[in-house]
Each structure stands twice: as structure tokens, then as C-alpha cells.
Amino acid sequence: MEKKKVVIVGGGVSGLATAIYLRLNGYDTLLLEKNHVAGGACIGWERKGCYIDGCIHWLIGVNPKSPMYKLWEQTGALSPDVGVFYQDDFYTLDFGEGKSFTIWSDLNRLQAELIAFAPEDEKAIKKFCKLIKRFERIEAPSEKPVDIMNILDLLKIGLTMCGDYYYVSKTSKISCEDYSKNFKNPYVRRWIAEHMTADYNLMSFLYMLSHVTSNNGGIPEGGSLALVKRMEDKYASLGGKTRLRAYVERIDVENGTAVGVTLKGGEKISADWVVSTTPAEHTLKDLLGDAYKVKDFEFRFEDRVKYPIYTYTTAVIKVNADMSAAPLSHKVHVEDPVVLETEHRGITFRNYSYDKTLKAPDGNCVVQITVAGNDDMYFYWKKIKENGEYAEKKAAISKQLLEIYLRYYPELEGKVEIIDVITPMTYERYLNGRNGSFQGFVHTSKGKALMQNGRIKGLKNFIFSGQWVLRSGGLPPAVMTGKFAAQRICKKDGVKFRAE
Numbered sequence: 481m482e483k484k485k486v487v488i489v490g491g492g493v494s495g496l497a498t499a500i501y502l503r504l505n506g507y508d509t510l511l512l513e514k515n516h517v518a519g520g521a522c523i524g525w526e527r528k529g530c531y532i533d534g535c536i537h538w539l540i541g542v543n544p545k546s547p548m549y550k551l552w553e554q555t556g557a558l559s560p561d562v563g564v565f566y567q568d569d570f571y572t573l574d575f576g577e578g579k580s581f582t583i584w585s586d587l588n589r590l591q592a593e594l595i596a597f598a599p600e601d602e603k604a605i606k607k608f609c610k611l612i613k614r615f616e617r618i619e620a621p622s623e624k625p626v627d628i629m630n631i632l633d634l635l636k637i638g639l640t641m642c643g644d645y646y647y648v649s650k651t652s653k654i655s656c657e658d659y660s661k662n663f664k665n666p667y668v669r670r671w672i673a674e675h676m677t678a679d680y681n682l683m684s685f686l687y688m689l690s691h692v693t694s695n696n697g698g699i700p701e702g703g704s705l706a707l708v709k710r711m712e713d714k715y716a717s718l719g720g721k722t723r724l725r726a727y728v729e730r731i732d733v734e735n736g737t738a739v740g741v742t743l744k745g746g747e748k749i750s751a752d753w754v755v756s757t758t759p760a761e762h763t764l765k766d767l768l769g770d771a772y773k774v775k776d777f778e779f780r781f782e783d784r785v786k787y788p789i790y791t792y793t794t795a796v797i798k799v800n801a802d803m804s805a806a807p808l809s810h811k812v813h814v815e816d817p818v819v820l821e822t823e824h825r826g827i828t829f830r831n832y833s834y835d836k837t838l839k840a841p842d843g844n845c846v847v848q849i850t851v852a853g854n855d856d857m858y859f860y861w862k863k864i865k866e867n868g869e870y871a872e873k874k875a876a877i878s879k880q881l882l883e884i885y886l887r888y889y890p891e892l893e894g895k896v897e898i899i900d901v902i903t904p905m906t907y908e909r910y911l912n913g914r915n916g917s918f919q920g921f922v923h924t925s926k927g928k929a930l931m932q933n934g935r936i937k938g939l940k941n942f943i944f945s946g947q948w949v950l951r952s953g954g955l956p957p958a959v960m961t962g963k964f965a966a967q968r969i970c971k972k973d974g975v976k977f978r979a980e
């Protein structure tokens with residue numbers, strides 16, 4: 481085959497995966513990333529001698545038996561040599577006044593813990609754990625996208641997933657909040673109801689828990705930065721080209737065909753194919769000048785209630801103490817809320833002592849104190865920034881978060897220092913993500929599941945990839961859509977796709 485040139489916009493996990501799969505199929509690839517490092521939302525950086533991990537809390541597909549593992553292996557992200565940390569305690573919830581329970585990765589232990597905490601809910605707890613067990617058998621189809629499947633593929637997927645379909649479709653339409661009403665215990669109810677954002681769907685919650693209980697969710701050693709570095713190495717070993725600090729300003733279109741891109745500064749790069757892995761809204765509105773409307777996105781852009789985003793405000797602290805005995809993820813509920821437009825009572829302390837390869841100066845470790853939110857949190861910070869009060873407010877909020885942390889760990893008074901503060905404005909600047917999101921549209925119980933086919937009607941030789949085109953976002957959709965983009969291009973060009 482004559483080598484066709486593909487320009488891939490965005491060097492996150494999806495861009496790297498797209499580029500790797502295309503190189504494996506003989507394409508001449510150029511990956512363009514606006515930041516000074518690749519990785520996008522999957523990133524880590526250093527402050528005051530400490531490594532701060534900016535992403536992986538848990539990765540789906542770490543179990544070598546899982547179909548998703550194949551994708552991680554093919555793209556170099558995981559291999560038998562990469563250690564994976566499996567948490568016994570996924571997280572611990574702490575509602576104050578001794579009301580606390582742990583979400584164990586061992587499902588029997590989790591069931592026993594919940595029944596001991598809320599005996600009045602024994603029946604409902606057993607039913608819930610049975611549902612988690614059922615979800616352990618459900619895997620997102622990662623073989624190829626539906627739009628390029630032939631009749632045999634469709635039959636195969638229909639047969640393997642028909643039993644799952646009932647559970648997936650039913651629980652997708654139930655919100656965690658509504659489901660929580662099956663429980664009498666107010667704390668168990670709060671745990672389920674307050675998972676993620678308002679109206680989060682039960683299916684996604686079960687999907688997450690079932691991957692943890694089936695040993696298919698873990699944290700690769702070295703964290704996010706090391707995972708991306710392995711993918712970059714794999715891409716380089718295949719002879720792929722990358723340009724960092726290459727901000728794409730426009731996708732060039734001639735007669736309804738994408739013909740390349742123009743970088744900030746005016747440099748033009750021609751290509752036979754253009755793949756954009758940048759957030760869908762940025763691609764459509766900024767890179768394509770709002771010239772195309774894609775139905776799948778239009779109604780999502782219009783409706784922030786059904787299609788909210790997910791974002792964080794985080795204070796990162798350096799702790800001069802051994803925290804290895806503290807929970808990795810400690811979720812507390814406070815009576816005095818953190819106010820970021822709306823009131824936030826759920827705060828998470830994430831303690832990075834579990835991985836000794838994560839750098840921190842002698843005797844120190846890193847803890848991240850996080851408040852999660854949606855579009856409202858972004859608009860709050862945006863207004864603060866426009867008013868010129870950003871630095872001052874960041875300092876005040878991080879101080880409040882630290883004070884909350886010290887209430888739970890008073891022995892650390894004088895041993896902690898704030899080393900970084902991350903807000904939705906950080907994510908917006910770094911990723912061009914809609915409303916400071918780092919994870920695509922949240923799949924609510926009233927929203928439709930997103931599975932965009934990568935194409936824009938009326939625009940040839942262009943493919944969308946990345947977390948914004950597949951439901952809920954996250955690293956698995958990023959790598960899957962990268963593979964799918966390469967498969968769609970190969971199919972169109974008559975190239976037999978190979979993944980190894």
C-alpha cells in the first residue's frame with residue numbers, strides 16, 4: 481500500500497492509541513499535541529520534589545484475561561512486567577460520629593461489612609451485591625465499532641451480550657439516587673445517592689464496582705505518567721512522529737474533504753486523513769469553525785442537566801509523615817460545606833503512599849484533597865477568574881480543604897504544606913475540555929448513552945476519536961476509540977486491520 485499520511489490532533493491516550501494502531505497498519509502518522517508533554521488528562525508532574533499524579537485512580541482492564549487488557553498491551557500501556565496495585569479497600573466512607581464503612585474489593589467482605597453496618601438492609605444489600613456479581617461478566621465490546629461490523633460480527637456480539645443487555649439497559653435508566661431509596665439506612669443511602677454527580681446512572685456505578693470486585697480494576701505501577709511514557713515508547717519504536725507544543729488552530733477543508741491542519745503561527749500541514757481526539761466541542765466549534773453540526777453532540781451541548789460534565793477542585797499537599805496505614809481513598813462528609821457556587825459536603829482524601837515508585841522527598845508523601853462537581857463548579861471558578869480574584873480564592877479554598885483534612889488527621893498539624901491547587905480552569909486550559917471537564921459527558925439516568933460513529937456528515941477523510949465520542953469518558957473509551965478510529969480508516973482504505 482502507498483503510505484497515506486494521517487495527522488492526529490491531540491496527544492492524549494486516545495491520540496497515542498490512534499497513532500500506534502495506524503503505524504501498525506503502515507500509515508505515515510504525525511501526532512500533534514499542544515502541550516509540552518503528551519498524555520492529555522492522563523498526566524503527572526512535579527512540585528517541590530514531589531510527583532503529583534493527575535489521573536489514574538483505577539484502570540479498567542488490568543486483568544490479563546480481560547478483553548480490554550489486549551488493547552492496553554497492544555498499545556504498550558501494560559505488559560506482564562508492569563506491576564499493578566490492587567486495592568483491598570477501594571475506599572472508606574466516613575460520615576462522622578463513628579459512622580464509617582469500607583468498600584472492599586472482595587465482594588463477600590463488602591457484603592458482610594454493609595450488613596454489619598446496616599442490618600436493617602440485609603435483603604437489599606444482598607440484592608445489590610448480587611447485581612455487582614452479575615456485572616462482573618459484562619465487558620464493553622472493544623473488538624471493533626458496530627458501524628464497521630459485518631453480519632457475523634453482529635450475530636456474535638448479539639449472542640454474547642443478549643443476557644447482559646437486559647441488565648445494562650434497565651440499570652442505565654435508574655439513577656443512583658432513586659436506587660438508594662431501596663435502603664433504609666441513611667448512610668448507605670447517602671453512599672449510593674451521592675456517588676459522582678446528581679442523577680448518575682446505576683449501571684455505571686455497578687460497572688465500576690464490578691471491575692474492582694473482579695480484580696479487573698487496579699493502578700499500574702508508576703502511575704499515569706509512566707503509563708503514557710510506555711505508550712510513547714511503543715509509538716516511537718514503530719517509527720511514529722510526534723510534535724509537542726504544536727497547537728492546531730484549524731482543520732483545513734477543501735471541497736468537503738479534510739486536507740490537513742493549520743497550526744498557531746500559520747504553519748500548514750497536509751494529510752490524507754485528519755483524526756481529532758480533542759474534546760468534541762473544541763473540534764466542532766474552534767477547529768472546524770462551527771461549519772458542521774453533529775446531531776449526537778448538538779443536543780448534548782444544549783442540555784447541561786441531562787448531559788453534565790464532571791470536574792474537580794483539588795488541593796495537593798505534601799505530608800511529612802508515614803501515611804501508609806491510612807486509607808488510600810478516604811471520603812468524608814462534612815456539615816460545614818465548601819461553597820463553590822453550590823454546597824459541597826463530600827470531600828475525598830487520596831493518599832499516594834501505596835506506590836513506593838512515586839517520588840516524594842525523604843519521609844514525605846502526597847495527599848490530594850478533592851471536591852467533585854459539575855458545570856456549576858466550572859462557572860463559579862470562571863466568574864472568579866474574570867473578577868481577578870482567582871489566586872486569592874484558590875488560596876482560601878485550599879486552606880479550607882486543608883483544615884478539613886487536619887480535622888481527621890490532627891496529628892499532622894505542622895507537618896503539611898499545600899504544594900498545588902487544581903481547578904476546572906486548569907483542566908480547561910490544559911485540555912480545551914468543555915466546562916473544565918476531564919472525562920467526557922456524564923452518563924445520567926435520563927441521558928442517552930453516547931456512541932458516536934466518528935464521522936461528520938459532509939466531511940470526508942476526517943474521524944473523531946477520544947473520550948468525548950463514547951459514553952462516560954475515561955481511559956478505556958480513550959484507547960478503544962483510538963483503535964476504532966484506525967479501524968474505520970483501514971476499512972475505508974481497504975486495508976486489512978492488524979492490531980499486533
Ligand SMILES: Cc1cc2nc3c(=O)[nH]c(=O)nc-3n(C[C@H](O)[C@H](O)[C@H](O)COP(=O)(O)OP(=O)(O)OC[C@H]3O[C@@H](n4cnc5c(N)ncnc54)[C@H](O)[C@@H]3O)c2cc1C
Binds near residue numbers: 920
Ligand atoms: C483527576 C483525574 C482522574 C481521573 N481518573 C481516571 C481513572 O481513575 N480512570 C480512568 O479511566 N480515567 C480517569 N480519568 C480520565 C482520563 O484521564 C481521561 O478520560 C483520558 O485521559 C482521556 O483521554 P483522551 O485522549 O480521550 O483525551 P485528552 O486526554 O483530553 O486528550 C486530548 C489531547 O488533545 C490536546 N489538544 C486539545 N486541543 C488541542 C489543539 N487545538 N491542538 C493540539 N492539541 C490539542 C490536549 O492537550 C490533550 O492532550 C481521570 C482524569 C483526571 C483529570
